[in-house]
Amino acid sequence: xxxxxxxxTYGAVAKLLHWVMAMMILGLICLGLYMTSEPDGDPKWAxxxxxxxxxxxVFVLLVxxxxxxxxxxxxxxxxxMGRLEQLAAHAGHAMLYLMMLALPVTGYLDSxxxxxxxxxxxxxxxxxxxxxxxxLLEFYAATHSYIAYGLIAVLAAHxxxxxxxxxxxxxxxxxxxxxxx
Ligand code: HEM
Ligand code: HEM
Numbered sequence: 606x607x608x609x610x611x612x613x614t615y616g617a618v619a620k621l622l623h624w625v626m627a628m629m630i631l632g633l634i635c636l637g638l639y640m641t642s643e644p645d646g647d648p649k650w651a652x653x654x655x656x657x658x659x660x661x662x663v664f665v666l667l668v669x670x671x672x673x674x675x676x677x678x679x680x681x682x683x684x685x686m687g688r689l690e691q692l693a694a695h696a697g698h699a700m701l702y703l704m705m706l707a708l709p710v711t712g713y714l715d716s717x718x719x720x721x722x723x724x725x726x727x728x729x730x731x732x733x734x735x736x737x738x739x740x741l742l743e744f745y746a747a748t749h750s751y752i753a754y755g756l757i758a759v760l761a762a763h764x765x766x767x768x769x770x771x772x773x774x775x776x777x778x779x780x781x782x783x784x785x786x
Contacts, residue, residue, distance in 0.1 A: 609677040614781040622670045664709035704756045711749040718742040
């Protein structure tokens with residue numbers, strides 16, 4: 606398997622980044638929904654720290670992924686897909702990238718305006734550039750939640766589309782992001 610994407614399939618780097626980030630993000634959604642429903646105290650704040658650390662990891666991998674996508678552009682969509690369908694797929698992927706950026710950014714702003722700390726896997730604390738502000742804390746916490754709910758909806762469509770391609774259209778779309786050709 607080639608490291609780079611080719612004109613009709615994803616390469617190893619794009620596949621690895623897609624699946625590692627997919628696991629992290631699906632985990633963050635479950636963790637986020639669970640931790641916010643816990644009573645204040647132990648283990649809620651430890652789960653918040655875990656959520657924030659993994660979330661900052663998503664940010665770093667996203668930067669790597671976007672740079673790699675410039676170096677090695679993704680394969681074209683199958684010719685069997687109509688113009689409108691291709692447009693919808695591109696728009697969906699663009700939304701996913703935008704949300705993968707907006708969640709760590711609003712999460713960071715939530716931490717900074719809340720006067721909290723943000724540890725990057727216990728290695729160092731990410732500097733907090735804004736002073737504590739209750740109003741902005743509320744605003745970014747709510748925005749973060751709404752974007753996360755939006756992501757769940759877009760992901761339902763994304764995963765549904767992948768399954769439709771595989772089981773109904775029976776094309777290569779799912780296989781070229783997995784171990785097949
Ligand atoms: C792609 C990355 C991320 C995803 C998918 C994600 C997802 C979520 C979800 C689903 C919730 C629960 C929302 C609710 O029910 O109110 C949540 C809450 C939260 N997230 Fe994230 N998150 C991500 C990154 C981050 C990062 C990087 C930080 C901090 C640096 C962060 C900080 C928080 C905080 C503080 C809350 C609780 C907000 C509240 O108290 O209402 N998240 N996140
Ligand atoms: C079980 C879950 C998932 C499945 C089955 C799946 C499947 C796929 C498939 C088959 C493709 C290739 C589409 C094509 O060939 O044009 C793809 C691309 C993509 N997926 Fe997923 N995915 C999943 C989870 C996720 C998650 C959690 C995210 C992030 C929020 C995500 C973000 C993306 C993005 C941004 C692309 C476009 C890649 C590019 O061309 O730059 N996926 N996915």
